[in-house]
Amino acid sequence: MTLYYLTFWIRTAALFLFRSGRSTAALSLMVIAAVATLIFLSALAMGVNDTMIRNSVGLYSGHISGFALPSSIAPEALQVNGTASVLKRIVLTGAFVHQNRIQSANLIGVDPSAEVKSTAIWKKTVDGRYPQNNENEVFLSQTLAEGLAVQLGSTLTFRSELGDTLTELTVSGIYKTGIDVFDRELAFCPIQAISPKADTWFAAVFLKEGRDPDAVIARYRRTLPAGLDFKSWKEMMPDLVQLIDLNYLSMSMVMVLVFGVVSVGIGCAFVIFILKNLREYGIMKAMGVTSREMALLILSEVLLMNLAACAIGVFAGVSAVSLVSQNGIDLSEFTSYNRYFTVSGIIFPRLTFFSLALPPALAIFFSMVSAIWPAVLVARKRAAEILRIV
């Protein structure tokens, strides 16, 4: 088939669509709505996952955790392409003592000003404030504070399990995250208060948006001395990985189900749309239009309509996502007791290549499949048969 005929049939298909305006518009509307809805739904699913990851790594741990790093490795050595910040922490295991009360805990020495910039645990303050640099202050969980019967301004002692550290700290703030491991065991103080007593340190590495922690770890393994222990958030939080996978799976199932139902509707509408024009196809066959040309005409009609409808659907979906993602969707009412939403329950829908490409691809695929039967019917029947049945 030459370009002359190809152009002619595509032009004829476009004329058929354009001049049967109301039918084309009604059918297009269905495709537009389906594509736009699915783009929004998939962007929402991405947004939920993003929020869970952001909350989980942003509260304290970072995207990558470095364990028991020797003091010869400086935090600057971990600053590579893709990292946003590297926080140095020193962890001491021991117990807090206040008057006659003792509570076992992990005391974490941090750089308060850097922590405030990169983490969100200070946002969970229920009383007082986060410690300040160069002050012998401690930021305790509410559970620890109650166990030790301390209040803001109280002074308590931390004794490490090796017994070589005895530090006096003043309570500057009390926090509550709702996450058991934080609320039971962790307390934070400026690193200067305990650093002379530690020869190893822990790293919390925060990455820029969209960077792969495994790639950064691989780079550390190539450039830093062997034997250093780094773990990504995926290794540290397998439950979150599973939850995200589950979220993807359930959203994919919803999408397939939604599109399954919609595609049946679209398919039926396309069959009706094509059969509505059966008389025209019969006349064309009587004039010597070949079966191949007839199939080309029908499939061109379906493809052209879908391309136009999908373009509008993508535009509508992207517009809806852009509009909503400016302020996000606040689901705090439904997530306040959920550990993965402890920092923020606001979802920002995010578009990905697949969330943009999959719905139009599905729409075109299902429409083309649904067009096959009427196209074959028209192509195989003789002109007189077609004209007799319409």
Place this chain on the structure above:
Amino acid sequence: MIQLVGLHKTFRSGRGFVNALKDVSFVMEKGSTTTVVGKSGSGKSTLLNCIGGLERPDKGSITCFGRNILALSTKALSEFQRQCVGFIFQHGNLLSYLSVFENIAFPLTLNGIAANQRTERVKVLLEKIGLSGAEKAMPHELSGGEIQRVSAARALAHSPRMLLADEPTASLDSETGKNLVDLMFGIVKEQGCTMIISTHDPEICDLADMTFYLKDGEGIAEV
């Protein structure tokens, strides 16, 4: 020459088997005009459909200008139809999404005629059928007579060797019908085209070289 030998065609319907054509045979000379006459259901449309390749008879042979059209492949039959056959239907059957110009130009495009030649040919035909200036009109904007005139122009646009007209005047008043028939006979004579026209109208039979009578699928030719 168009030669039909022993054509049989049976349809299966809710009322059982209907013999639309029973052993129909006749010969038409090139450039001649033939009317096919018979009551409703006598097999006129089926006969025309068979000759034009729109229908396949169960038995018999149809030779058009030296080619046995029943032996042609689907693709070759389509080629034959688009080059050699022009069809006028009872109700015009214009392509409703195409304008008058596009309808008449359709067979020209199918035959690969260049755009400027197409435009020229359509203009000439529109003038002949008295519809100059109606190029952009859509079929639903035309009267019954105009539709049939456009249908005739479309059927003759590519100068086919054979024109088949299935009761073209049936839905028209006598004056409009007569004008259409005069037009068709005029163009056919001018182009040297062989025409078969099914009709109930004895006046049309008088204009034709031969009349073929069909009764219950069986035929008798009368010159």
